[in-house]
Amino acid sequence: MSSDVVIFVCTSCKREGDAPDAPRAGAALGEAVAVAGPHRVQFVKCLSNCSRGPSAALVRPGGWSYVFGKLEVEGSPEALHEGAALLGASEDGTMPWNSRPDILKRQMIARIPPFDFTPAESAP
Amino acid sequence: MSSDVVIFVCTSCKREGDAPDAPRAGAALGEAVAVAGPHRVQFVKCLSNCSRGPSAALVRPGGWSYVFGKLEVEGSPEALHEGAALLGASEDGTMPWNSRPDILKRQMIARIPPFDFTPAESAP
Numbered sequence: 001m002s003s004d005v006v007i008f009v010c011t012s013c014k015r016e017g018d019a020p021d022a023p024r025a026g027a028a029l030g031e032a033v034a035v036a037g038p039h040r041v042q043f044v045k046c047l048s049n050c051s052r053g054p055s056a057a058l059v060r061p062g063g064w065s066y067v068f069g070k071l072e073v074e075g076s077p078e079a080l081h082e083g084a085a086l087l088g089a090s091e092d093g094t095m096p097w098n099s100r101p102d103i104l105k106r107q108m109i110a111r112i113p114p115f116d117f118t119p120a121e122s123a124p
Numbered sequence: 125m126s127s128d129v130v131i132f133v134c135t136s137c138k139r140e141g142d143a144p145d146a147p148r149a150g151a152a153l154g155e156a157v158a159v160a161g162p163h164r165v166q167f168v169k170c171l172s173n174c175s176r177g178p179s180a181a182l183v184r185p186g187g188w189s190y191v192f193g194k195l196e197v198e199g200s201p202e203a204l205h206e207g208a209a210l211l212g213a214s215e216d217g218t219m220p221w222n223s224r225p226d227i228l229k230r231q232m233i234a235r236i237p238p239f240d241f242t243p244a245e246s247a248p
Contacts (some may be wrong), residue, residue: 001211008237017166042242048190049234057236065189066172067234110191110233113132118166 005060005084006040009033013053016070025073026054032073037081039088049109058084063093064117067109079103129184129208130164133157137177138201140194149197150178156197161205163212173233182208187217191233203227 013026033056034041049055052069059065059079065086068080079101087095093114095107137150157180158165173179176193181188182204190207192200203225211219217238221229 006239008241032205033158042237044241044243047234047236048232055234057234059236059238059239065236067236078149108172110171110179110181111135112171112189112191112236113168113184114181115130115167115183119168 005058005088006042007033007062007080007084008042008044008047008057008088010045010047010053010055012045013047013050013055028073029054029056029071029076031055033077033080036077037084039081039084041048041095052109055109056080058087058095060087060114062114063087063090064095064114065112066095066104067111068104069106069109070107071103072074076103076107129182129187129212131157131204131208132166132168132171132181132183134169134171134173134177135167136169137179138172139178143200147190149172152197153178153180153195153200157201157204158219160201161208163208176233179233180204182211182219184211184217186238186240187211187214188219188238189236190219190228190230191235192231193233194231195227199225200231 009030011027011030015025030043047055049069054071055069057067082101083104133154135151135154139149154167169223171179173193179193181191206225206229
């Protein structure tokens with residue numbers, strides 16, 4: 001199951017208020033996520049969530065994709081792996097809301113359906 | 125080419141400042157996008173970008189996915205189809221920046237890589 005979800009972490013992200021020449025908060029987040037759980041972690045240079053970083057995304061083939069923002073080295077790495085496990089195990093390809101860590105409720109930026117998603121009820 | 129990208133429009137989105145019982149701005153956006161160009165348009169109930177709506181996303185199989193916010197019935201529908209064409213035609217699966225409509229630069233919320241994305245340079 002753990003191979004079915006990848007965690008992308010933007011290593012360019014700054015934290016709001018950080019000095020321009022401070023080490024990138026996203027890079028520290030990436031290193032912490034890489035050792036915090038079993039899912040594949042892939043560093044990327046930009047998730048275009050720059051004003052709400054540090055940022056990470058969870059992607060499952062054929063499932064919904066999720067972006068989160070304002071993540072911290074403390075707590076967020078474990079939460080991302082927990083969310084990845086929930087997403088990987090879900091039957092409908094979405095991350096269940098009630099059981100997910102609070103960080104992944106409060107700091108959600110957006111979710112995107114898979115290409116072939118067609119809800120039963122598709123009218124506006 | 126036009127069948128390779130789908131445009132998801134959230135029909136539940138409100139516009140900031142709209143009265144609670146006003147017709148949903150996202151529903152009007154969805155109807156406008158559906159007739160503004162050649163790409164498949166799929167209505168969805170939530171892209172979790174609620175505080176920055178109305179929202180839409182572009183998805184291409186094997187490519188990057190994009191979310192946009194604060195979209196308007198005037199201008200945004202055509203821009204979304206233009207962006208979908210650019211994304212569909214791109215060789216690397218990303219939407220080129222310079223040639224895309226201004227709306228899709230200013231009102232970008234996030235972009236998410238495809239599951240198997242591995243940049244040549246993957247260190248933070």
